[in-house]
Amino acid sequence: xxxxxxxxxxxxxxxxxxxxxxxxxxxxxxxxxxxxxxxxxxxxxxxxxxxxxxxxxxxxxxxxxxxxxxxxxxxxxxxxxxxxxxxxxxxxxxxxxxxxxxxxxxxxxxxxxxxxxxxxxxxxxxxxxxxxxxxxxxxxxxxxxxxxxxxxxxxxxxxxxxxxxxxxxxxxxxxxxxxxxxxxxxxxxxxxxxxxxxxxxxxxxxxxxxxxxxxxxxxxxxxxxxxxxxxxxxxxxxxxxxxxxxxxxxxxxxxxxxxxxxxxxxxxxxxxxxxxxxxxxxxxxxxxxxxxxxxxxxxxxxxxxxxxxxxxxxxxxxxxxxxxxxxxxxxxxxxxxxxxxxxxxxxxxxxxxxxxxxxxxxxxxxxx
Amino acid sequence: xxxxxxxxxxxxxxxxxxxxxxxxxxxxxxxxxxxxxxxxxxxxxxxxxxxxxxxxxxxxxxxxxxxxxxxxxxxxxxxxxxxxxxxxxxxxxxxxxxxxxxxxxxxxxxxxxxxxxxxxxxxxxxxxxxxxxxxxxxxxxxxxxxxxxxxxxxxxxxxxxxxxxxxx
Numbered sequence: 045x046x047x048x049x050x051x052x053x054x055x056x057x058x059x060x061x062x063x064x065x066x067x068x069x070x071x072x073x074x075x076x077x078x079x080x081x082x083x084x085x086x087x088x089x090x091x092x093x094x095x096x097x098x099x100x101x102x103x104x105x106x107x108x109x110x111x112x113x114x115x116x117x118x119x120x121x122x123x124x125x126x127x128x129x130x131x132x133x134x135x136x137x138x139x140x141x142x143x144x145x146x147x148x149x150x151x152x153x154x155x156x157x158x159x160x161x162x163x164x165x166x167x168x169x170x171x172x173x174x175x176x177x178x179x180x181x182x183x184x185x186x187x188x189x190x191x192x193x194x195x196x197x198x199x200x201x202x203x204x205x206x207x208x209x210x211x212x213x214x215x216x217x218x219x220x221x222x223x224x225x226x227x228x229x230x231x232x233x234x235x236x237x238x239x240x241x242x243x244x245x246x247x248x249x250x251x252x253x254x255x256x257x258x259x260x261x262x263x264x265x266x267x268x269x270x271x272x273x274x275x276x277x278x279x280x281x282x283x284x285x286x287x288x289x290x291x292x293x294x295x296x297x298x299x300x301x302x303x304x305x306x307x308x309x310x311x312x313x314x315x316x317x318x319x320x321x322x323x324x325x326x327x328x329x330x331x332x333x334x335x336x337x338x339x340x341x342x343x344x345x346x347x348x349x350x351x352x353x354x355x356x357x358x359x360x361x362x363x364x365x366x367x368x369x370x371x372x373x374x375x376x377x378x379x380x381x382x383x384x385x386x387x388x389x390x391x392x393x394x395x396x397x398x399x400x401x402x403x404x405x406x407x408x409x410x411x412x
Numbered sequence: 413x414x415x416x417x418x419x420x421x422x423x424x425x426x427x428x429x430x431x432x433x434x435x436x437x438x439x440x441x442x443x444x445x446x447x448x449x450x451x452x453x454x455x456x457x458x459x460x461x462x463x464x465x466x467x468x469x470x471x472x473x474x475x476x477x478x479x480x481x482x483x484x485x486x487x488x489x490x491x492x493x494x495x496x497x498x499x500x501x502x503x504x505x506x507x508x509x510x511x512x513x514x515x516x517x518x519x520x521x522x523x524x525x526x527x528x529x530x531x532x533x534x535x536x537x538x539x540x541x542x543x544x545x546x547x548x549x550x551x552x553x554x555x556x557x558x559x560x561x562x563x564x565x566x567x568x569x570x571x572x573x574x575x576x577x578x579x580x
Binding site: 079081083084085086087088168190193197198201202203204205207208209210211212213214215216218219220222274275276277278279280282283 | 488489490491495499500501502503504505508509515518519522523524525526527528529530531533534535
């Protein structure tokens with residue numbers, strides 16, 4: 045099993061709930077798609093070419109400040125459980141991790157991680173540069189990835205067209221190659237049934253939404269990833285400003301929905317929150333979907349100030365650590381299908397108990 | 413609300429027209445709106461390849477010509493438009509020059525533009541051997557313009573007209 049302790053903070057500083065708007069926004073991600081001019085793109089390249097691409101990227105990255113100290117992984121040399129672990133930490137895509145049943149790992153698939161920046165190599169594009177930040181932090185995520193882009197761009201020959209901009213394997217990413225996404229928790233809009241109207245409005249102004257794990261993943265636990273739909277015709281700053289403006293509007297709608305619920309249905313909301321907390325605190329088996337939905341209730345309670353004994357950081361960590369590969373890693377062995385819900389419930393219980401202990405006000409005499 | 417043009421499909425876009433001070437709002441389905449050159453944003457992004465092949469069909473004319481166009485290979489990687497239709501992925505950077513017209517049309521449909529206005533790439537340390545941007549051939553442009561007008565692709569026609577004007 046791979047040793048993720050090599051990564052400072054396990055590559056998960058984005059979970060710490062320290063960023064702006066952390067009561068509503070879990071994290072912000074900005075990624076840039078880049079390809080190397082002389083090489084064929086992913087669907088046409090063979091194993092030898094992928095090896096060369098990986099070698100070129102690793103050698104270029106070694107000279108940069110953004111990735112000079114990076115921890116390197118080769119996906120094609122990792123066990124399925126380890127690949128899934130990296131995927132659950134949002135460090136590699138489902139595609140590169142090849143975790144679908146019968147999924148094949150591409151030769152030369154690589155990952156370089158340093159602090160909150162990383163690069164996937166030989167994914168759909170030769171390079172996918174990404175920065176992941178805690179909370180609503182488009183600007184700082186962009187700064188991080190833009191610096192990395194400049195540094196790598198000086199050492200590698202990126203495929204760039206004078207009119208179309210950066211060229212990518214899929215035409216939906218051409219131009220800036222930029223996809224920025226904000227993972228936002230919207231239980232208020234879901235409970236007041238306003239969410240469909242809002243999501244529909246967002247798709248009409250160039251935004252798209254996905255689930256917790258990006259493209260093709262379902263929305264669970266009322267967590268929506270809002271991101272830009274188009275990548276060409278607008279500058280990076282325009283795309284980020286547009287997304288930022290709309291996310292702020294969605295956050296305002298969410299705050300309003302929460303206040304209305306709390307005003308008009310206080311008992312119902314309090315009951316929902318405490319029931320969710322009670323189940324997580326004492327249940328003996330928990331499925332992943334149920335956990336996500338209950339965590340949403342608890343997160344709402346924390347946001348509304350109804351639950352004093354839980355912190356957002358603990359809730360964010362539960363999003364990741366209650367998943368199958370992480371539960372298996374904690375046990376140090378593979379878990380059978382029927383064992384997972386039991387282990388998950390035990391882990392969640394333990395985490396919430398520790399939270400109570402940690403957050404309970406001290407009963408001792410105040411220091412003099 | 414049903415489409416006011418065909419009366420069959422559901423309307424997805426509202427069009428407000430002001431004619432001599434008279435305000436009229438009509439609802440159009442994606443197909444009728446596209447025929448009138450109105451971007452709806454609906455359907456286009458969902459089926460980029462569908463739109464792409466439609467554009468390709470219009471450009472290539474009869475089926476035989478379409479079949480031939482699908483077999484032309486990119487000099488860079490050997491990929492054909494048929495490969496692109498099957499995978500939805502471009503084979504290499506050169507494909508964007510080899511299949512300039514259909515990919516340009518696809519980019520316009522996907523993003524509403526073909527002009528990158530973001531970060532300019534200054535180039536890496538290695539010498540880059542990109543060929544100079546292909547000079548538009550005026551006769552080819554005029555022919556593309558004629559086809560664009562015939563197939564009522566007015567946005568494309570306007571772009572082609574501007575490019576012709578720039579040359580002259």
